[in-house]
Amino acid sequence: MPASPVAEQAVEISGLVKRYGDRAVVDGLDLVARPGAVTAVLGPNGAGKTTTIECCEGLRRPDAGTVRVLGLDPVDDARELRPRVGVMLQDGGLPTGVPAAQMLEHVARMYADPRPLDELTERLGLGSFARTTVRRLSGGQRQRLALATAVVGRPQVAFLDEPSAGMDPQSRHAVWQLVRELRDEGVAVVLTTHLMDEAEDLADHVVVVDHGKVIAQGSVRDLVSSGDDRTLRLDATPGLDVVALTAALTADGPGVTTTETSPGSYAVVGPVGPTTVAALTRWLAEQDVLATRLTVGRRTLEDVFLDLTGRTLR
Numbered sequence: 054m055p056a057s058p059v060a061e062q063a064v065e066i067s068g069l070v071k072r073y074g075d076r077a078v079v080d081g082l083d084l085v086a087r088p089g090a091v092t093a094v095l096g097p098n099g100a101g102k103t104t105t106i107e108c109c110e111g112l113r114r115p116d117a118g119t120v121r122v123l124g125l126d127p128v129d130d131a132r133e134l135r136p137r138v139g140v141m142l143q144d145g146g147l148p149t150g151v152p153a154a155q156m157l158e159h160v161a162r163m164y165a166d167p168r169p170l171d172e173l174t175e176r177l178g179l180g181s182f183a184r185t186t187v188r189r190l191s192g193g194q195r196q197r198l199a200l201a202t203a204v205v206g207r208p209q210v211a212f213l214d215e216p217s218a219g220m221d222p223q224s225r226h227a228v229w230q231l232v233r234e235l236r237d238e239g240v241a242v243v244l245t246t247h248l249m250d251e252a253e254d255l256a257d258h259v260v261v262v263d264h265g266k267v268i269a270q271g272s273v274r275d276l277v278s279s280g281d282d283r284t285l286r287l288d289a290t291p292g293l294d295v296v297a298l299t300a301a302l303t304a305d306g307p308g309v310t311t312t313e314t315s316p317g318s319y320a321v322v323g324p325v326g327p328t329t330v331a332a333l334t335r336w337l338a339e340q341d342v343l344a345t346r347l348t349v350g351r352r353t354l355e356d357v358f359l360d361l362t363g364r365t366l367r
């Protein structure tokens with residue numbers, strides 16, 4: 054049998070286009086994912102994240118561009134890739150009439166060296182619903198089972214589509230811990246998410262996608278650091294005059310931008326300092342508006358997204 058091509062990158066996507074009808078939902082997307090790293094594809098609903106991942110999983114054929122997973126074509130080389138790639142679909146994608154434990158045992162039997170099932174069961178808390186059929190599992194339970202089936206075969210690449218969606222905080226942390234360990238074992242983990250904290254906590258590399266295109270990428274640190282910029286967050290009455298507020302904040306200080314991110318929530322981004330806060334509280338007092346929350350902190354990925362698109366992620 055010829056040796057598999059040696060790939061430095063676990064996943065390489067170049068100029069990917071996927072159309073539904075005449076609409077390109079993925080529109081010239083480039084992405085690279087390394088072994089031993091978590092790559093998070095971050096973007097709002099409908100950005101094209103799932104479609105991109107489905108092209109990597111061989112579930113959809115690109116209309117243009119190339120996708121390589123471990124140097125192979127996900128559609129043409131599906132048989133060779135199957136034992137080396139783990140997939141967690143957004144809707145679980147599992148047969149519904151089988152009890153959870155039986156499902157996991159069945160999947161494990163397909164691999165030469167599966168992970169110990171008792172350990173995986175314990176870690177992801179699968180024991181409490183082992184005998185329940187997939188159909189009757191809650192959304193979060195189904196997600197945990199889907200994750201277990203994705204990683205039980207010790208894949209070299211794991212595609213996880215919104216791995217912690219719908220989970221309670223305890224389960225979410227168990228999932229995050231497992232993802233970190235996969236990374237430490239050398240697995241290339243590619244996950245989609247629209248949860249900022251998930252990307253900030255887990256990702257070595259973040260790819261921000263909007264309208265089927267990459268609009269920014271880098272480490273979280275690269276993306277959020279921008280000189281002395283900080284974000285001042287303010288909760289107050291909806292509909293404040295942000296133009297007048299920005300003018301008041303920049304009158305005797307450096308330039309900042311002000312946005313009402315959702316009704317009654319505002320973000321002031323820029324070199325926010327003590328004079329900015331003083332000017333803000335003075336302006337609010339003049340308008341007879343009470344701030345119910347005021348914080349100053351470092352920029353987040355949410356701020357980056359807001360800067361790039363003028364919209365919030367959710």
Ligand SMILES: Nc1ncnc2c1ncn2[C@@H]1O[C@H](COP(=O)(O)OP(=O)(O)OP(=O)(O)O)[C@@H](O)[C@H]1O
Binds near residue numbers: 073099101102105
């Ligand atoms: N089979 C399909 N036929 C037609 N349109 C589709 C199909 N699958 C997805 N789409 C559309 O493609 C766009 C991108 O969908 P996709 O699921 O890739 O986005 P996403 O970024 O994963 O969003 P979400 O965060 O909501 O999961 C959406 O507008 C969606 O309605």
